[in-house]
Amino acid sequence: LVIRDVATAVLADPFVAMNAVGLVAFALVGASKAIREEYDLFGIAVVGLATAFAGGATRDLLVNRVPLALSDPTEIGLGLLGIALAIGLSIALESPDDHPVTLVSDAVGLAAFTTAGAIVASGAGVSSFGVVVIATINAVGGGAIADVLLDRPPFILFEDFYASCAVLGGTTYWIVATVGASGTTAAAACAAI
Amino acid sequence: LVIRDVATAVLADPFVAMNAVGLVAFALVGASKAIREEYDLFGIAVVGLATAFAGGATRDLLVNRVPLALSDPTEIGLGLLGIALAIGLSIALESPDDHPVTLVSDAVGLAAFTTAGAIVASGAGVSSFGVVVIATINAVGGGAIADVLLDRPPFILFEDFYASCAVLGGTTYWIVATVGASGTTAAAACAAI
Amino acid sequence: LVIRDVATAVLADPFVAMNAVGLVAFALVGASKAIREEYDLFGIAVVGLATAFAGGATRDLLVNRVPLALSDPTEIGLGLLGIALAIGLSIALESPDDHPVTLVSDAVGLAAFTTAGAIVASGAGVSSFGVVVIATINAVGGGAIADVLLDRPPFILFEDFYASCAVLGGTTYWIVATVGASGTTAAAACAAI
Numbered sequence: 001l002v003i004r005d006v007a008t009a010v011l012a013d014p015f016v017a018m019n020a021v022g023l024v025a026f027a028l029v030g031a032s033k034a035i036r037e038e039y040d041l042f043g044i045a046v047v048g049l050a051t052a053f054a055g056g057a058t059r060d061l062l063v064n065r066v067p068l069a070l071s072d073p074t075e076i077g078l079g080l081l082g083i084a085l086a087i088g089l090s091i092a093l094e095s096p097d098d099h100p101v102t103l104v105s106d107a108v109g110l111a112a113f114t115t116a117g118a119i120v121a122s123g124a125g126v127s128s129f130g131v132v133v134i135a136t137i138n139a140v141g142g143g144a145i146a147d148v149l150l151d152r153p154p155f156i157l158f159e160d161f162y163a164s165c166a167v168l169g170g171t172t173y174w175i176v177a178t179v180g181a182s183g184t185t186a187a188a189a190c191a192a193i
Numbered sequence: 194l195v196i197r198d199v200a201t202a203v204l205a206d207p208f209v210a211m212n213a214v215g216l217v218a219f220a221l222v223g224a225s226k227a228i229r230e231e232y233d234l235f236g237i238a239v240v241g242l243a244t245a246f247a248g249g250a251t252r253d254l255l256v257n258r259v260p261l262a263l264s265d266p267t268e269i270g271l272g273l274l275g276i277a278l279a280i281g282l283s284i285a286l287e288s289p290d291d292h293p294v295t296l297v298s299d300a301v302g303l304a305a306f307t308t309a310g311a312i313v314a315s316g317a318g319v320s321s322f323g324v325v326v327i328a329t330i331n332a333v334g335g336g337a338i339a340d341v342l343l344d345r346p347p348f349i350l351f352e353d354f355y356a357s358c359a360v361l362g363g364t365t366y367w368i369v370a371t372v373g374a375s376g377t378t379a380a381a382a383c384a385a386i
Numbered sequence: 387l388v389i390r391d392v393a394t395a396v397l398a399d400p401f402v403a404m405n406a407v408g409l410v411a412f413a414l415v416g417a418s419k420a421i422r423e424e425y426d427l428f429g430i431a432v433v434g435l436a437t438a439f440a441g442g443a444t445r446d447l448l449v450n451r452v453p454l455a456l457s458d459p460t461e462i463g464l465g466l467l468g469i470a471l472a473i474g475l476s477i478a479l480e481s482p483d484d485h486p487v488t489l490v491s492d493a494v495g496l497a498a499f500t501t502a503g504a505i506v507a508s509g510a511g512v513s514s515f516g517v518v519v520i521a522t523i524n525a526v527g528g529g530a531i532a533d534v535l536l537d538r539p540p541f542i543l544f545e546d547f548y549a550s551c552a553v554l555g556g557t558t559y560w561i562v563a564t565v566g567a568s569g570t571t572a573a574a575a576c577a578a579i
Binding site: 266 | 512
Binding site for chain 1: 443447450451452453455456457458459462
């Protein structure tokens with residue numbers, strides 16, 4: 001259902017929709033991990049926002065513009081929404097960071113940010129290799145920062161399925177070149193596995 | 194007395210004054226830590242300059258301009274002055290990196306860089322959240338890099354009082370919006386505690 | 387012989403020649419290290435390209451332009467060539483990452499990237515300190531990223547001869563100001579030791 005809603009919204013305004021979904025989903029995932037580690041409210045907010053914003057901020061630096069997270073106030077609203085959801089889940093559920101809701105959020109966020117990154121990169125006139133790299137960084141940057149902040153080794157990324165998924169999504173985006181929908185499909189396939 | 198001098202200079206030209214104070218103070222703190230770890234002169238200079246420049250360089254990248262440390266030769270002069278002070282202190286005192294002079298430098302540098310970051314961010318048209326983030330990064334970036342170069346865990350930042358202080362200073366700056374003075378007051382309060 | 391070829395090419399178009407040599411050499415070095423650690427093909431390609439591109443991408447961000455690696459497709463071709471050479475070497479030789487070919491590649495790449503970084507920085511209107519810093523980052527960034535990706539401590543850089551060599555090369559470049567040739571000489575001296 002979540003994936004279907006995203007697909008519908010995407011057809012109207014792909015970047016805004018994908019970016020919003022990614023922000024809420026990654027803030028939720030990051031905050032859930034911080035809650036599990038028994039961080040205080042300040043720590044939960046920092047990890048949640050950093051997870052939501054790190055990938056997009058790196059993307060924006062690479063295409064030479066001021067990070068959206070710093071210039072657009074709606075980004076913080078969406079990040080805080082994700083953190084609030086994580087806190088709500090942590091009250092309602094027992095181990096929210098392993099719960100299917102959180103795992104689905106992670107997969108959806110990965111898919112959404114891969115697509116958002118590919119859209120921004122395509123508009124910035126980089127090479128096709130650049131599109132794949134920027135889409136991947138947008139997607140995996142947040143998780144890498146969360147791991148650093150939570151004092152875990154960040155490059156589990158390279159051992160498991162996660163980064164490959166984002167690379168695949170970015171590549172698919174470039175191949176099909178039909179904005180958004182294709183990225184979502186590839187990412188949905190990843191999420192499904 | 195140091196804080197009073199800063200407050201006076203601030204009224205004349207807030208960014209230049211705050212940035213200069215921060216550069217000297219953080220170069221002194223970084224070089225003192227490197228001296229304690231028995232680094233050679235090259236290592237002391239690298240750690241001192243990196244501590245002084247890392248926060249401001251990150252700030253400049255985020256607002257999309259070439260780092261001042263790379264384009265303005267006076268920045269290196271101020272950094273070298275801080276390093277020279279640290280070497281002087283290490284000859285005059287027994288454990289210079291725990292001495293009140295160094296601790297006060299750290300607090301003053303934190304206050305000065307928080308204010309300098311807030312001034313730059315305000316001028317770059319970012320959101321109020323962006324002002325707080327950039328002020329905080331300007332203030333804590335140097336200490337984080339110093340810890341990495343000295344092979345200590347950098348995120349003690351998030352456990353102790355240090356980062357909260359910078360966030361508070363940046364927020365105060367934004368609330369009061371009377372450039373400089375307010376930031377200094379907030380930071381002086383932090384330093385006092 | 388390799389160094390003599392570089393010197394000849396440098397006289398025609400110093401930045402393009404130096405950058406091309408650096409890309410192939412560092413991709414070869416990075417990929418060789420990944421092969422030794424028994425990474426799969428995806429891992430070898432990621433480490434090889436990251437080693438080749440990290441220094442130059444950081445340089446480009448510091449002078450405020452979109453990284454060449456993301457905008458210029460020939461950069462990926464040169465990176466892939468270096469990776470292919472590393473795979474070829476790993477089949478032909480027993481321990482390719484300690485073999486003289488790889489060690490010479492590392493030294494040549496260091497020299498070439500120091501010069502390429504100094505050329506870009508000189509053209510970007512930074513201070514002479516900025517030229518040295520950017521040349522050094524261009525030269526050592528790739529090796530630092532390779533170490534992080536291979537899960538080794540990255541700051542061996544600061545303990546050994548490596549970084550000093552790049553700093554020296556960048557400084558020489560600035561002093562002599564006769565583009566390229568001087569950098570190559572200094573770097574060749576470093577490589578010789």
